[in-house]
Amino acid sequence: xxxxxxxxxxxxxxxxxxxxxxxxxxxxxxxxxxxxxxxxxxxxxxxxxxxxxxxxxxxxxxxxxxxxxxxxxxxxxxxxxxxxxxxxxxxxxxxxxxxxxxxxxxxxxxxxxxxxxxx
Numbered sequence: 001x002x003x004x005x006x007x008x009x010x011x012x013x014x015x016x017x018x019x020x021x022x023x024x025x026x027x028x029x030x031x032x033x034x035x036x037x038x039x040x041x042x043x044x045x046x047x048x049x050x051x052x053x054x055x056x057x058x059x060x061x062x063x064x065x066x067x068x069x070x071x072x073x074x075x076x077x078x079x080x081x082x083x084x085x086x087x088x089x090x091x092x093x094x095x096x097x098x099x100x101x102x103x104x105x106x107x108x109x110x111x112x113x114x115x116x117x118x119x
Contacts, residue, residue, distance in 0.1 A: 047073040 002009055002017070011018050045051055047070070060071050 043072070045072075 009017070011021075043052070052072075064071075
């Protein structure tokens, strides 16, 4: 196996591979590598443009079946992330809003909001 993570093979002990790697490099560069490496990461934001935080990624990773449709267009995921970061002025109103959004999603999402002092 050839990988940047292993040192088992090098060009000094496998000079026959040099032409293959040279051809691959030239092909990648000819097909727009320099331009494409400047593009923003496609999966870093919701469809609305709101950044997707690590917390939201964890919620989705833990229970993808709870989120309908395209996760990047998920108003529920975006809502929970926004609410998680906002200071709570009206606890009762906040909890009502969370309950409305959780309807049909299950209790584990609410539990994760308040687990380990995150809520």
